Structures are given as C-alpha cells and as structure tokens.
Amino acid sequence: MPGRFPLAPDRADVADNRTDDIDRLIERPYRAGFVTDIDSDTLPPGLDEDVIRAISMRKGEPDWLLDWRLGAYRHWRAMPQPAWAHLEFPAIDFDAISYYSAPRSQANRPKSLAEVDPQLLATYEKLGIPLHERAALAGVAVDAVFDSVSITTTFKDKLADAGVVFCSFSEAVAAYPELVRRYLGTVVPPRDNFYATLNSAVFSDGSFVYVPAGVRCPMELSTYFRINARNTGQFERTLIVAEPGAYVSYLEGCTAPQRDEHQLHAAVVELVALDDAEIKYSTVQNWYPGDAEGRGGIYNFVTKRGACIGRRSKISWTQVETGSAITWKYPSVVLRGDDSIGEFHSVALTNNRQQADTGTKMIHLGRNTKSTIVSKGISAGRSQNSYRGLVRIAPTARGARNHTQCDSLLIGDACGAHTFPYIESSQPSAVVEHEATTSKVSDDQLFLCRSRGIDPEKAVSMIVNGFCKEVFRELPMEFAVEAGKLLEVSLEGAVG
C-alpha cells in the first residue's frame, strides 16, 4: 500500500492513507474541567433520615415536603438498583456520597446579583454563561445551579412582567407552595424508579417554571447545572407547568470538573402541558465524560417525563448528549389529551469508554395522539451506545400515530451500537412505524473529502454533523451552533 506513514503530530500533511484505523486517539482536555476553590457547607457522606431532615431544614421547607421526602426514602431503601440497561459499572456506594453541598457565601440567599460571590460569577463567566444581564445572551434568562443550590436567576423582572415565574425550586417552595404541591410528583411519582425515588428523597435545587394561561414566554429560559464539589452528588429537580395556551422553550446545560473518581447525578424533570400548551425542552449535556481509559466522569441517571394532559398540547424533548461516563436517560411523554403531540429528538455521542443507554417512551392514551422519535447515535473509540425506546398504544388511543427513526453511526471497530425498541399496540386504528439503520463513516466518504483537501478530522466532523442535522434543527439557534462545536470537540481524536 502506498504512503503508509505515521500521522505527523502537528498536521496531517503526510498522513496515513488508511482511513480504517480510525480509533487512534489523540487526547484533548475537557474544556469545562476546572474546579472553583470555594468554601462550602457540605454534609458528610452517607444517607439516612437525619441527612434528609438536614437538607430539608437548610432549605427551610414546610413539613409536608419533608414527609414527602421521607416517604420516598423509606420506599427507596427496599428498592433494587435496576440492572436491565446495556451498561457496565461497579456498584455505586450510596453511603460514600455527600447529598448536599452549597457555597457558604450563598447561605444568606443573596437578594441581588451584587450580593453574589464574585468567584461564583467568575465560574459561570469562564463557562461562557455571563450572569450580568447586560453581558448575558440576549433573549435567554438563566438560572445558575451550583452543586446543590441555585446561585441566581437572570431577567426575573422582565419575566414577571409577562406573568412568567422562573426561579429556583427552593424559592418556589417558599413563594408558590400551592403550585408546587399541586404538581410535584404528578408526572414522576416519588416511587417511580430507583433513581427518581432517590432524587425525591434528597433533591436539592433545580428550576421551577410556571407560564400562565395564554402567555407565550417572551424569552428562552435556561438552567445551567454545574457540579463543583468533590464526592458530591447532584440531585436537581425541575418542574415546568404550562397553563392552557401557554408556550415556553427551556434549555439546560451541564458541566463538571475533571476528576478521577465518578460522581453521581440523578435528576428528575417533570413537565405539565394543559390544553393547547406547548413546552419545548432542550438539553446540551456535557458532563465530564472521564478520560480515555474510563477513569472518572459523571454517572448520569436521569428521569425526565412530560404529561400532555390537555387537548392539543405538545411536549418536545431535544437532547444532545456528549458527556458523562454513563448516561441512563429516557425523556418521555404521556399523551393523555386528545390530539396531543410528543416529540423526541436525540443525538447521543459516545467516545473512549463512555456508555449511553438512552431513548424515550411515548405512551399514547388519548385519541389522535401523535409522536415522533428521531434518534441519532454515534459510537467512537471503545464506547457502547444504546437506543432504548417504548411506544405504547393503549386501547383508548384511537387514530394514534408514531414514527420512529433510529440511526446509528459507527466510528471505530471496538465500539458498540445497539437498538432496543419496544412497540406495544392495542389499538387497530393506530399506525406505528419504526425504522433503524446502522452505518459507518465510509472510507469512500472520507477519501472524497480528503481528495478535496479537507483533513480527516474535519471530514469526520462534517459527516457526523450532517448525520445529526435533523436533530440540530430542533435546537434554538445559539445552541445549535454550540452543539455542532461540542460534537466536534467530543470527536477530537476519534480519527487517525
């Protein structure tokens, strides 16, 4: 074979002609991997009822919420950890985790940005999320969650003018107790599953959104989750309620420091859409994925579910998952209202030793309910990437429709790409269609790009971006660009 030369370290000017040994890796640092050195109030590791009481007390919660937490905890103790996912990891020692950590400077709940610890502001600045409104991304309000607490929420006043409530979950418990009590746990019950039940017992902070009837939220809402403290789990809880005719678009981003040990993140997100309401929920997940050998990284076990309660309501999930050592996540929609719509658009990229078992559940109960699933899985390095989905058509769901497109792209010979779709239909007038394909970045495609002067890394990233285009289109503009870049960074080194 002509021209078999090692890849030059700087440029691929004289390069290996073989494009098939793609999994030779060049490591690049994870860019959000820094640690903020800050004085924290952290509970000692371990979990018992006292820890739950301590969390609840620190948050000044009412008794009903403490009881709710304790009920979940007592149930959780008897639950087995699920083992059905296509994931391999050592048993998690739940007593080695600290369930609460908050910067001391936040103890007195700063009333305005001026009172917020500048070091925290600098952290978000460094992550590209300036919290000063004049520097902030126009049209996006941000709730910044640092370990177990919310630091600040921007553009609150502007949102209040429109009647939209956007605040930290803790604040909502104090300020809007009836709303929280009415909806908390209605979509993801406290005994739903192992990780959601754990979250129900120990959840710390997260975001609360309430959009009143007929209101179209004037800006994008966004929460940025940051894990900072060592040996600490993050257990946020988000609740979004859209009253009849309301519309809201919500985004979340996540990063964590680069550490050699694993950290647990077990969140719960509940969405409620009433008649004619629409909620668009987008995630760009970039938790620390661990190093090339699988050391460190976040264990991401998340329960996200939306209830289309109202007629003609719509919930759409869009996710770009590039981070975490393990991702276990199935954003779902329960389509209860007649003519309601559920969507799931997903890009999951795994590289090195990452493992992802992700997908969705679409539960059709109402008449003429519609769901669309587009899943794009990209496996590189020695990673394992699984799509797992359920489409259930209940006997009541006359005229329901589902279309699922599930594509896998393999880059590298040592990785795995798997598809586990469950289809359960009990209604003859429903139409369910599922398609799945598996392809690779072909040597011919790479050669074409290279023969036009495009270097292999750029070529692979172009091809992968093209593969994901359908999903990126669903993201708000600024985030679509971010997602494309993130994909590129996550793929760095996936080509030789």
Next chain:
Amino acid sequence: MATGQDFLARLLQQATSAESTRVRVRAANIESLRDNGLPLEERLESFKYTPLARFVVDDLLEERFSPPTITVANAAPPPEITVEHSIDPLPADHHPLARINGSLLAGVVYVDVAPNTHLDYPIEIDYRQAGPCTRVCVRAGDASRCEIVERHVAAGVANRVTRVDIGSGATVAHRRIELHAAAHSQWALLAVDVGAASHYELDHYMAAAAPRRSEVVIDLTGCGASCELTGAVIGNEKQIGDLQVQVNHRATDTRSRQLVHAIAAGQSVLTFNGRIEIDARGDGSDATLTSRNLLLAPTARVNAKPELEIHTRNVACSHGATVGQLDPQQLFYLRSRGIDDLTARRLLTRAFLLRAITPRAQALGFEAELIAHLAP
C-alpha cells in the same frame, strides 16, 4: 412460588427414578436444575410478554417417550440418511426450558445427511404421535443439499428442542409449521449452526395457542454463511403467540434476511422479538429484518421488538417494524367495486399473510392451514 417448587420436586423425582440409561442421558441437566432451580420468580427480559411459568406445566411430566416419526417420501429414509436414537449423555442446556427437556428425555434422534448428498424428497418430521418432550438433531454434511419439513401438530403440551447443524458449502431448506393444540402450552426451541459458505432457509409459520412460544437461534459461524427467514404468526380468540428470533453473525461476510408478518385477531396477544447480533468477528456482515403486524380487532394486541446489537464497524444493518390495520383506501377500493366489507377484509388479510408465505410453503399447504386458524 410454591407451585414452581412442587413442579421441580416432582420433575427431579421422576427424572431420577427412571431406568439407568435414561438417567444417564439426563444427568447433567438434572444436576443443573437441582443446583440452580428454575428462575420462575425472576423478571426475565426475554420472558417479558409471556412469562416463563406458563411453559412449566405438570403435563410435561407425563411418561410417554415416543419420538417424532422421520420419513422420506413416505418411506424409511434412504441409505445416505441415517436416523439414530442416541442415549449418550447430554451436556447441560443453557435455556431453563431446554433443561427441563433434557431432564425428561429418553434419548435424542439424530438425523445425519451424508456429505455431498442431494436429496430429492424432503425429510419429514412428524410430531403427531410424539410425547411431550422431544429432541431432534439434524446434521447436514459438507456440500449436502436437503429439505426438512417439520409439522408440530401434537395434541397435548409440548416442549421441543430441534437442532440443525450445517457443515460447509451446504444448503438446508427448513419448512416448519406449528399448529393445533390451541388449548395446550407449547414451547419449541430451534437452534441452528450454519457453516462456511452454507445457506439456511427457514419458513416458519405458527398459530398462537395457550400459549405458544417458539424460539429460533441461528448462528452464522462460518465465513460467508447466510440465512433467510420468512415467517408468519397468527392469533385468534384468547390465544397467545410469541416468536423470538435471534440471528448471530459470528464470522466475516455473513448475511441474514428476516421477514415476519403477524396477524392478531380476536383477543389474542402476539409478540415478535427479532434480534440481530453482530459480534467483533462479524466484519462485512449484512443483515436486515422486517416485521409487519396487523391488528384486526380492538381487543387484540401486538408487541414488536426488533433489536440490533452491533460490535463492529464494517456492517450494513437495518430493521423496520410497523403495526397497523388494513389499509382503509384499499378496503374502500374493493368495496367500491361491489365487494362486501367482510369479504374485502378477508381478501386483504389473506394478501397480507401471502406476502410472507414462500412458494414452497404454499405448495405444502401451510397457507390454507393458517387461514383456517383465523376463521371465526
């Protein structure tokens, strides 16, 4: 579950009290059952829709050891084919229901097709007189060509294991129908090993029962091995049918095709699980699966689960699944030509079934038998 424990105790008692040659055949499976029990309490993913316990029934313990009859062109097999009833000890089986099978067998029927044999007539395996637990192993020698026709039509409960081992450069066409005995629990496992450059063709038709579960595992172990599965599952009344197919690509340049149509009428529940697994040795594999499901009644239910598990890059792999009803446009077209609704539905249902019936299966009369099962 007390009943499970009882069953196990009685099974072990019966299995070990037989004459010594039989116990010798069974030893490894008996030991394995004694050590591990039966996983009746566990929630097994592969038994999600039809629980394992449904196939662990007392009637299996009936002492009747008749093997199926093996004939070629209605006569004893010609000299190129040897049929032997073996009482050599069996190794322990992996599948819990196969372990029950292995613990109750009187022996295994081996059908050997000599290398280079080209058979003009099919090898017929008939279960009409067979006892509840049977095991047949067909071994097709290198460069042989043969056809197997298997009719599972026993009257009582059934627990059947069939193996087909195909050498290299051989072609085996296997036509299989599982019918009748709607009132009894029926379980069958078909395990196939396809050698280098060999081709295996499986026409697999089944009617649901109370319940009926059929598991097919095809291992493509030789380079260039290929298989093609065409099948249909039909259910009526309160029947349950569960077809589980797994095709494993374990060598380079292997190819598989699967097409399965399911028709659920009445209050039946049909499950199809089609799994394609390509391991690291399966470079250059090419696999497709199509699962189409027709729901004829609002009281019927279909579960479809097409799965892919892929561990190497250089593959071409796809699957598709649909669940729906008869096409209203087509129905309307037929009716606008004066055909009544019921007849139009029958025509379209039959057309749906026909798309998954091979010409050879039709010649064997399988289609007619399946349609008869659908009639109210």
Next chain:
Amino acid sequence: MTSRPLLEIVDLHVTVAGKPIVNGLSLTIGIGEVHALMGPNGSGKSTLTNVLAGREGYEVVAGSARLDGRDLLPLSPEARAHLGLFLAFQYPIEIPGVSNMEFLKAALDARQQSLGSEPLSTIDFMKRVRGIATELDLSAEFLKRGVNEGFSGGEKKRNEILQMLMLEPRMALLDETDSGLDIDALKVVAAGVNRYRREDRGILLVTHYQRLLDHIVPDFVHVLAGGRIVRSGDASLARELEARGYGWLTDAA
C-alpha cells in the same frame, strides 16, 4: 510543444490485491497541456487516477509520480489536493446530510488555508458558487441538497465539474466524466472543462470514446493497454481509434 513538466509519472507499477494492473507506465504532462488517456475496460485507467489521488487499496510496487516536482505518492489525499491535484470521480460518492454548499465551503477553506490565504467571505463564496452553478445549469436548490444524495447520473458528473471550477486545481484528472451523459449534458460538462483549461494548468481526460474529444480537443492522446501506454499521438489518434477500435493496438501489447 514541450514545456516544464506539471505531472510526471515514471515507470509506475501498481497491484491490486497482489494482481498487477499498471505495469511500467510513464507519462509526462506539461504545463498548459491536455492529454487524453484511452483504452478498453480493465486497461488500468481508473487505477491510475485513483493511485494518483491517493485512494487506498492500491499498492505502488515501483515508480514515481510527481506534481510540480513534488513526490505525490507518500502524501495524504488532502495534501495532494492542496498541491493542486483534482480527481473528478467516475462514481461520485454520496454523503447524506452534508449539503453541497457546506462541503464546497469546507473544501475551499481548506485550500485557502493551505495557501496561507484568508478564507473567502460567505458572500463572495456564495456569489462564486451560484455563478458557476448557473453555467453548469444547476439550480440553487441543488446546492442545498446533500452531497450527491439522490442526484441523477448527469447531476453527479456536473457536480464534479462544479467542484473543479470552485477549487481551481493545477492538474485535473477527469475519470470518465463523459460516461452516462446525454449530448446536452456532455456539452455543458465540456464547456465547463474548456473554461477551466488554461496555460498554467493541466488536464488528463480518461475516456472510452472519441465523442468527448470532439468538444475538448486534446494536445496528446495515449492508448493504455495491459497497464502501460502502447501508443501516443495527437488528436488524430483518437479518431483513428474510433474508426478501428482498440484491437490492432491491444493485440500487440
């Protein structure tokens, strides 16, 4: 007409899966020259162009190939492109989801970068693509579609020419760009190639038939048989081949 060599191939031997396909081929293309390489199926034409562009699966056993004096063979495909080599593929590759526009921009940016120049502004880039696309009778909608995704045979070939005109290579290898084209499409493609033809560039036309050479008149014609050039001449050789076939040459080879 002998000028400084642009592409210089000396005694090239290539095998594919151990089988010799090109057997001691030598060919020099001077700056400003258009050469046509003709020959029956299996004579090694496509092997030659693929080897020059750096496609894998071919083993160069001996010989050399230089572009502007630079040894091509050890270079990666992209490095060869950066030096100004261009292959118009016989069978253009489909890349679903990547739009033609995006693909061209990336290729052009990479070229600009290798030349140490600034990338073209999006506006200039668009102007240029649109202009060239119009000449090739390709619609704006065509530019938005995935690279060769669902293109007709003729569209794929015109797309190759579009890329060539955008990238302005020094040396273009056109591998059976005429195959599968009707006469109108052939004229469009030929006009594109003639537009590209300039004193400082070279072209190697690989073709079966005379018909392309009615529209693009070569300076030299070579006949390839059994992996080496068995006859060279001027444009009249192509006409002779058209009249007499290859037999009289290949039988001797």
